[in-house]
Amino acid sequence: MNEIDSNNDSIVLREHVFDGIQEYDQKLPNWWLFTLYITIAWFVIAWVAYYQLPLNYPDDFEKLEAQISIIDQKKADELEKLMADLDNEAFANLSHDPTYTDPGKAIYEAKCAACHGLDLSSKLNGIQLPGVPLNDTEWKYGSQPLEIWKTVRDGSPDITKGMIPWKTQLTGAEIVQVVSYVLSKQPQ
Amino acid sequence: MPTTRKPNLESVTSINNDGSRNFIHPADTKGKFTLGRRVFGALLLAVYILLPWIPIGDYPAVFLDLAERRFHFFGLTFLSEDLWLGFFLLTGLGFSLFYVTALFGRLWCGWACPYTVFLEQVYRRIERLIDGDASERRKLDQAPWNGSKTAKRVVKHGIYLLISLILAHIFVSYFVSIPRLYQYMQHSPVENAKVFGVMAFLTGALYFCFSWFREQFCIIMCPYGRIQSALTDDDTVIIGYDEKRGEPRGKKSDPNAGDCINCSRCVQVCPTGIDIRNGLQLECIGCSACIDACNTIMEKTGRDRGLIRYDSFNGLNRLKKRIMRPRVVLYTGLLLLGVFALLASLRGLHSSKVEIIRMTGQPYYIDEGGIRNQFRVQFVTKQNEPTHFALNVTGLPEGARAVGMDEEVILQPGQEATKTLIIQVPTEIYSGEFNLTLEAAVTPGDYTLSSTVDFVGPSTYTLNKGNQSPTKTETPSPQP
Numbered sequence: 001m002n003e004i005d006s007n008n009d010s011i012v013l014r015e016h017v018f019d020g021i022q023e024y025d026q027k028l029p030n031w032w033l034f035t036l037y038i039t040i041a042w043f044v045i046a047w048v049a050y051y052q053l054p055l056n057y058p059d060d061f062e063k064l065e066a067q068i069s070i071i072d073q074k075k076a077d078e079l080e081k082l083m084a085d086l087d088n089e090a091f092a093n094l095s096h097d098p099t100y101t102d103p104g105k106a107i108y109e110a111k112c113a114a115c116h117g118l119d120l121s122s123k124l125n126g127i128q129l130p131g132v133p134l135n136d137t138e139w140k141y142g143s144q145p146l147e148i149w150k151t152v153r154d155g156s157p158d159i160t161k162g163m164i165p166w167k168t169q170l171t172g173a174e175i176v177q178v179v180s181y182v183l184s185k186q187p188q
Numbered sequence: 189m190p191t192t193r194k195p196n197l198e199s200v201t202s203i204n205n206d207g208s209r210n211f212i213h214p215a216d217t218k219g220k221f222t223l224g225r226r227v228f229g230a231l232l233l234a235v236y237i238l239l240p241w242i243p244i245g246d247y248p249a250v251f252l253d254l255a256e257r258r259f260h261f262f263g264l265t266f267l268s269e270d271l272w273l274g275f276f277l278l279t280g281l282g283f284s285l286f287y288v289t290a291l292f293g294r295l296w297c298g299w300a301c302p303y304t305v306f307l308e309q310v311y312r313r314i315e316r317l318i319d320g321d322a323s324e325r326r327k328l329d330q331a332p333w334n335g336s337k338t339a340k341r342v343v344k345h346g347i348y349l350l351i352s353l354i355l356a357h358i359f360v361s362y363f364v365s366i367p368r369l370y371q372y373m374q375h376s377p378v379e380n381a382k383v384f385g386v387m388a389f390l391t392g393a394l395y396f397c398f399s400w401f402r403e404q405f406c407i408i409m410c411p412y413g414r415i416q417s418a419l420t421d422d423d424t425v426i427i428g429y430d431e432k433r434g435e436p437r438g439k440k441s442d443p444n445a446g447d448c449i450n451c452s453r454c455v456q457v458c459p460t461g462i463d464i465r466n467g468l469q470l471e472c473i474g475c476s477a478c479i480d481a482c483n484t485i486m487e488k489t490g491r492d493r494g495l496i497r498y499d500s501f502n503g504l505n506r507l508k509k510r511i512m513r514p515r516v517v518l519y520t521g522l523l524l525l526g527v528f529a530l531l532a533s534l535r536g537l538h539s540s541k542v543e544i545i546r547m548t549g550q551p552y553y554i555d556e557g558g559i560r561n562q563f564r565v566q567f568v569t570k571q572n573e574p575t576h577f578a579l580n581v582t583g584l585p586e587g588a589r590a591v592g593m594d595e596e597v598i599l600q601p602g603q604e605a606t607k608t609l610i611i612q613v614p615t616e617i618y619s620g621e622f623n624l625t626l627e628a629a630v631t632p633g634d635y636t637l638s639s640t641v642d643f644v645g646p647s648t649y650t651l652n653k654g655n656q657s658p659t660k661t662e663t664p665s666p667q668p
Contacts, residue, residue: 011196011198011199012205024198024199026198026199026205027203027205027206027207028207029200029203029207029209029404029408030207030208030209031209031401031404032408033207109595110605110606110607110608111606111607111608112608113592113608114591114592114607114608114609114610115562115591115608115610124591127589128556128557129557129591129610130553130555130557130560130610130612155549159549159550160550160553161553161555162549162550162553162555162560162562164547164548164549164562165548168548169564169606
């Protein structure tokens with residue numbers, strides 16, 4: 001073990017004295033200085049890249065808009081795909097398909113039964129519920145399956161009636177399921 | 189010739205006067221504190237490595253599922269909405285650290301800090317294994333590059349990188365779980381670029397810190413190291429040199445000399461390169477290596493152990509020792525307050541949630557059935573078994589009806605559901621807006637959740653007028 005108290009270790013003081021107080025004049029660690037140099041270099045790069053070059057970087061708002069438009073596009077594509085093989089005939093078939101009517105029943109009981117009744121009669125223990133009965137042949141806004149689908153999706157054309165647009169809570173496919181279930185309960 | 193800078197109070201030993209780095213090679217120590225730290229460090233490492241592997245319930249013991257925003261701790265599940273509890277967790281940890289620091293100084297740094305545990309119990313052990321003891325390591329640093337040195341360096345840094353990779357993967361597994369991490373590892377990094385990026389950054393950071401940066405972090409960057417001097421006082425237990433007993437330093441044979449024989453073992457073993465005999469210093473991480481080193485020498489010279497020991501400044505100076513001081517009382521109070529607040533908030537926290545939200549559209553509807561409000565009711569469970577909600581709507585005036593909450597709601601683990609709730613108040617009994625409450629008796633757990641909303645409707649005055657108009661004749665005269 002060699003302890004060397006060489007000149008290399010002597011304490012460096014600045015010449016300036018005030019009130020008998022002197023300052024150390026020691027070097028910063030080189031790695032510390034290096035972090036400063038990195039920030040300076042980074043500043044130059046960022047300044048050139050963001051403020052000098054005519055590159056239009058999207059700001060956060062534009063990025064958000066882009067993401068939202070991707071989601072909207074995806075939804076529109078799904079809807080288009082759904083509607084491509086969906087017509088009134090197809091609905092008639094779906095209403096006999098338990099893979100549609102079973103999940104449709106679950107959705108109906110959670111969301112729709114409160115107004116239209118568990119048995120679609122719009123009655124609970126004989127008392128009238130807010131919704132119109134769905135088990136009769138009378139349809140207020142069109143009796144075609146696609147028209148029913150549209151009423152569920154976009155709500156009642158008469159906003160004072162309380163049938164809300166369900167598209168915010170249900171996907172297009174889920175609306176198909178619940179409409180299939182309602183159709184399966186029709187007197188034929 | 190390998191040299192060591194002589195430690196002083198004015199500058200940092202690990203930095204040369206020209207700003208370059210002076211690598212510290214602490215000598216080996218043997219003793220009860222070294223052994224204790226090694227055992228404790230191994231325990232902490234085992235906890236760190238094993239937690240993501242131990243399943244409790246359906247999830248690992250600790251699994252912060254960022255993708256699903258569900259946080260699993262030892263069988264308890266928290267959702268992102270419970271994040272406010274983190275306030276108590278962080279302040280609790282902060283106050284605990286204050287408390288421990290006031291009583292025992294930098295105990296955390298030397299014994300429990302992951303940085304120290306990784307450095308002392310993993311990386312430095314590997315270096316010791318490959319490069320030899322302190323003087324051999326110093327010699328190797330100075331030696332010209334040759335085959336043997338190159339081989340040693342390649343092996344050492346190779347193992348460093350491997351260990352850094354393992355530690356980084358374990359860290360990542362706390363957030364993605366072991367099975368998913370294993371699945372990611374079998375695919376191209378591009379597919380999970382974010383997770384891979386975090387892992388790569390961590391590997392780089394760990395490798396940099398423990399192969400090169402080392403004690404620089406503790407003595408220059410660590411914020412806890414910065415504030416600790418404000419948390420301690422003369423009664424705090426620190427690692428200190430008994431000046432009264434040790435000075436003046438001199439040879440063992442010198443009858444006028446104190447107990448310190450000036451062997452400088454305490455300096456040689458210090459991982460931050462200080463001389464503890466200069467008193468408590470900012471760089472000291474409280475690792476207790478100098479205690480073991482000095483005790484070994486004291487035993488060899490036939491003197492009492494404890495020339496360097498855990499003691500307070502007052503104790504070292506033969507002054508009156510105190511345990512209860514104002515700051516200890518204050519920190520204890522703050523700690524208890526924090527614990528109490530945490531317990532109180534945990535008591536109010538349930539493993540499921542019920543919330544009523546008004547539906548979009550008009551705030552209320554009027555038709556033959558009366559005045560109607562439409563709500564969505566959201567059910568969430570954090571339990572890992574099927575959860576039953578038995579529902580009951582209270583606060584309704586006599587004659588009003590709630591529809592949609594008749595059936596019990598059953599949720600499977602991790603499931604959420606939304607149901608429709610319709611409140612109908614016949615116009616003749618409607619006498620203004622009111623509050624209604626949905627109560628849900630939850631099993632398992634046997635507790636009751638409730639959510640309250642306003643029932644809104646027209647003012648009874650305008651409703652009166654409307655009813656008197658000729659177009660609305662269907663309702664009988666309402667109550668005043």
